[in-house]
Amino acid sequence: MTDAAARATHLSLPNVLTYGRIAAVPALVACLHFMTGDDARWAAFALFVVASITDWLDGYLARAWQQQSALGRMLDPIADKLLVGAALLMLVRDDTIGGWAIWAAVIILSREILVSGLREFLAELNVKIHVTWLAKWKTAAQMVALAVLLAGPAAEKVLPGISIAGLCLLWVAAVLTLWTGYDYLRAGIRHAMEH
Numbered sequence: 001m002t003d004a005a006a007r008a009t010h011l012s013l014p015n016v017l018t019y020g021r022i023a024a025v026p027a028l029v030a031c032l033h034f035m036t037g038d039d040a041r042w043a044a045f046a047l048f049v050v051a052s053i054t055d056w057l058d059g060y061l062a063r064a065w066q067q068q069s070a071l072g073r074m075l076d077p078i079a080d081k082l083l084v085g086a087a088l089l090m091l092v093r094d095d096t097i098g099g100w101a102i103w104a105a106v107i108i109l110s111r112e113i114l115v116s117g118l119r120e121f122l123a124e125l126n127v128k129i130h131v132t133w134l135a136k137w138k139t140a141a142q143m144v145a146l147a148v149l150l151a152g153p154a155a156e157k158v159l160p161g162i163s164i165a166g167l168c169l170l171w172v173a174a175v176l177t178l179w180t181g182y183d184y185l186r187a188g189i190r191h192a193m194e195h
Contacts, residue, residue: 010069010071012062012072013065014059014062014065014068014072017054017057017061018054018058018072018079019075020054021054021055021058021079021083022078022082024051024083025079025082025086028044028047028087028090029086029090031044031047032093032094037154038153038157042151045150045151048146052083055080055083055139058072058076059076080139084108084142084143084146085109085112087149088108091105091152092105096150096152097149097170101167101170101171104173104174107178108142108174110181111181114181114184114185115181115184118188121188122187122191127191132180132183134180134183135176135180138176138180141169141173141176142170142177144169145166145172146166148165148166148169149166149170
């Protein structure tokens with residue numbers, strides 16, 4: 001691949017959207033760390049929602065325009081995990097996620113790390129594990145829950161009880177996380193035993 005072709009691939013719209021999602025992580029943290037009040041919550045919510053939409057959009061555009069690249073395949077899951085991890089940490093920090101709900105956050109973070117490790121191991125064996133529909137539902141539940149919780153107290157003024165709904169959805173995502181994480185782990189162990 002020529003330098004010009006490599007640059008064009010690196011600067012394709014799907015990859016730029018992924019770069020934007022990574023850039024949204026420190027911006028999200030800054031909203032919740034340096035700002036206060038409803039403005040901070042709505043800004044964090046807006047950033048997270050836009051970043052979550054780019055997660056779907058970059059993959060869709062890469063497939064539709066045949067602009068899939070090794071760089072995009074590497075950065076996309078990293079961007080997702082950074083975004084989810086940062087949101088969970090900030091929500092635990094400000095006690096939006098507290099008490100027993102912290103276990104849901106721990107389950108989700110643990111699964112993200114487990115799956116990253118398994119994918120790396122399986123890639124060395126030239127084994128690909130495809131994303132299941134259940135994993136896609138888990139991601140959807142997780143993203144909606146985190147968006148709702150990021151709006152948190154500001155959203156409560158518009159829709160009382162919305163934070164409880166967000167915490168319930170976070171637990172749904174945690175249960176789906178355990179289920180899909182077990183599927184990945186089982187596949188990883190099976191391939192490890194074979195090799």
